[in-house]
Amino acid sequence: MDIVSALRTFLRVAETGSFSAAALDLNLTQPAVSRQVSALETHLNTRLFHRTTVALALTAEGEGMIPMAMRVVEAVESLGETACPGGAPVSGKVRLSLPAPLGLYMSERLAGLLRRHPALAVDLVFRDDPSDLVGDGIDIEVRIGQVADNSLVCRRIGWTTAYLVAAPCYLEGRPGVAAPDDLPVHDCICYSRAGDGRSWSFSNGADDVAVRIAPRMTANNAVAVHRAALAGGGLAILSHILVCQDIAEGRLISLMQDFPPARLPINAVYPSRRNMPPRVRAVLDFLVEAVREDPLMAG
Structure with missing residues (x-):
C-alpha cells in the first residue's frame, strides 16, 4: 500500500464527507477510494469512518488522524519541493475561506492565478464567522479583527476600510x-x-x-x-x-466622514507554517498581493 496516497485519499474523504465526491476530486473510481481507505484502516488497525448505506462520518480515531495525516502529506510534498531543482509543481485543490466582501473581491482576480498554475484548483468558501480549519478542511482563512486562537499561524495582510x-x-x-x-x-x-x-x-x-x-x-x-x-x-x-x-x-x-468606522486588521490564518504545500503557498502569496493592490486595504 502507498501510505501517502492513502492518507491523501483519507483527507479528501474527510473533507468532502463522501467517497464519491473524493473520487471525483482525485480522478479515481469510488471503489478505488473505498479500497484505499479500507487498506489504511487495516494498516492502522482502527476504523476511521462510520459507514451506513446513507451516511458517512468520521470516528473519534478518524478525527484524531486528520492533523497527523496533514503533517505527513505536507512533509512529503515539502520533500519533493526540496529535491526538485525547479521546485515542486503547484497542483491540487486549496480551500480558501473568506468574508463575503473579500470573497467577491478575490473571485474577480483568481483567474490570473489559475492561468499561472493550470493544475491548481481553488474552492472558495464564503464564511463570516471563524471556521474549524482542520475539521472543515480549510487550508487558509481570512479573518477580520483580532485572532484569539493562539494555535493558528496568523499573518496580517492588510486593513479594512x-x-x-x-x-x-x-x-x-x-x-x-x-x-x-x-x-x-x-x-x-x-x-x-x-x-x-x-x-x-x-x-x-x-x-x-x-x-x-x-x-x-x-x-x-x-x-x-x-x-x-x-x-x-x-x-x-x-x-x-x-x-x-x-x-x-x-x-x-x-x-460622518470626519469620524469614520475604525479600521480592523485583515489576517490570513492557517494551521501551520511548517511544510506548507506549494499549492497553499501560491494561494497565500496571491492573497497578500491582491490585498496590497488596493490602497484602501494596503496601509
Whole structure:
C-alpha cells in the first residue's frame, strides 16, 4: 500500500464527507477510494469512518488522524519541493475561506492565478464567522479583527476600510448624522460578525469611540446588509469593496466622514507554517498581493 496516497485519499474523504465526491476530486473510481481507505484502516488497525448505506462520518480515531495525516502529506510534498531543482509543481485543490466582501473581491482576480498554475484548483468558501480549519478542511482563512486562537499561524495582510452609509430615501426628513452621538435616534442595520452586532467603533485618528446600537435588523452576511441599506432600511457600516461605486453614483451617501468606522486588521490564518504545500503557498502569496493592490486595504 502507498501510505501517502492513502492518507491523501483519507483527507479528501474527510473533507468532502463522501467517497464519491473524493473520487471525483482525485480522478479515481469510488471503489478505488473505498479500497484505499479500507487498506489504511487495516494498516492502522482502527476504523476511521462510520459507514451506513446513507451516511458517512468520521470516528473519534478518524478525527484524531486528520492533523497527523496533514503533517505527513505536507512533509512529503515539502520533500519533493526540496529535491526538485525547479521546485515542486503547484497542483491540487486549496480551500480558501473568506468574508463575503473579500470573497467577491478575490473571485474577480483568481483567474490570473489559475492561468499561472493550470493544475491548481481553488474552492472558495464564503464564511463570516471563524471556521474549524482542520475539521472543515480549510487550508487558509481570512479573518477580520483580532485572532484569539493562539494555535493558528496568523499573518496580517492588510486593513479594512469601511463607510457609514445610508440610502437617500432613508435620510429624507430624518435628523442629520454628523457625530457618533447622533446614531441612537436612527434605524441601524448591523452586520453580526462572530456574534458581535450591537457595537460600532469609530476613529478620527486621535479619538476612538464605541457606540452601543439597538439594531432594527441584523444579518451575519455583509451582502445582505448592503442590500438592506440600498433599500432604505437604515444606517449600515459596510466595506469599501461593496459601497464605493454606490457612493460615487449616489445610491448610498457616506456619513460622518470626519469620524469614520475604525479600521480592523485583515489576517490570513492557517494551521501551520511548517511544510506548507506549494499549492497553499501560491494561494497565500496571491492573497497578500491582491490585498496590497488596493490602497484602501494596503496601509
